[in-house]
Amino acid sequence: MANAASFTPIKADPKAIFTINACTRPFRLTGPRLELEKRGPLNLIHNYGHGGSGWSLSWGAAAQAVTLAKATGATSLAVVGCGAIGITTAIAAQQAGFQVSIYAKAALPGANSAFATGIWSPDSRIVAKPYASDFAPRWEQMARYAFARFVSLLDEPSKPVQWLPVYNLSSHPFGESSRHALPGEPEYPHFEQQLLTDLTPQPEDLVAGSTPFAHLHVRRERLLMFNLSQYADYLMQQFKEGGGQVIYAELQSGEDFAALGHGTVINCTGFGAKALLGDQQLVPVRGQTCRLPAQAAVHYGIRDWDTGIAAYPRRDGLLVQAQAATDFNNPDASIVEAESVTAVKHLAHLAASMRR
16 A cells, blocks of 8 residues: 555545636537638638647647648737637747737636646547547647647746646446546547557556555556646746737637738637637537645545546645536536535545545
8 A cells, every 4th residue: 555644635625615617628529620721811720629638738739730820921920719728829839930919808817728627638528439530640649749848847846737646436447437428428539548558657456455545446547737827827927928918809700810910810719619600519518626725745636437526636726626417518607616515525525434
């Protein structure tokens, strides 16, 4: 069994919740939209629809969008959106020599991406299984590029990225269940298991009774975790130091891209693209998180496959993720306080059942 100090039980008290956030993940059945669309003189490059993999694939998706921008011959461009995809695309464009302006109704840390869990999950709701084989080469290229960028940030003083052991808990064998099995959801490919076995540490199924957890099945993973408060500050600083500016504006229709006055525009609007462009492939997957006070003694994460509840000890607080049966294809990002209270109570039960 691991050293007892590494399993300090999480302190989970609903009264200690100090923030709750909800947002929608932009899932597309055929995978993210990454392509150049010509609209008269406007080069409109689309980079949206990354499901639950926005942070994880951000640098890889950015690199592909910037490659499309280079082919236009432009020297300056606009990026619309300032979440995970938008800010990394803007920085990647700067590093490629472009002068960049971001147009967004909200910028990090106020954008929806700031409400994510912040865990390396490059194949989370990224494409439906029937379209997996066509998308796999592009996914692998994005994932490998993004992983290399994140690893380069591990030594940053502000610790925007770090390794975290995560314990998956289930009452059923892991081959018989899925963490992404909400009513109405399609089957997803397991890209990471199939294509990145040489890149990331492989999950380890532990012998029952060898850990403090009472579950019959425990799987340990070592994952990259993004401390989103520090990481968002780091990214915004990088963009501003590169000469970028954020212009607060909200586009109302697809015609507004041309009205920005730039010959090349990269569209990173996430689920907002459904209203702007009428993209009916976009499916909202609602998610809700809350935070408890940071717990420096907790050095592990938990994912309960039976309930969908997860907890990660980020630097800006211990983040608790809830899951509801109605989350898939649900555009309502209203906060449901009872969901987070129930999740924290369940986390308290897990902590109380841990063997000392």
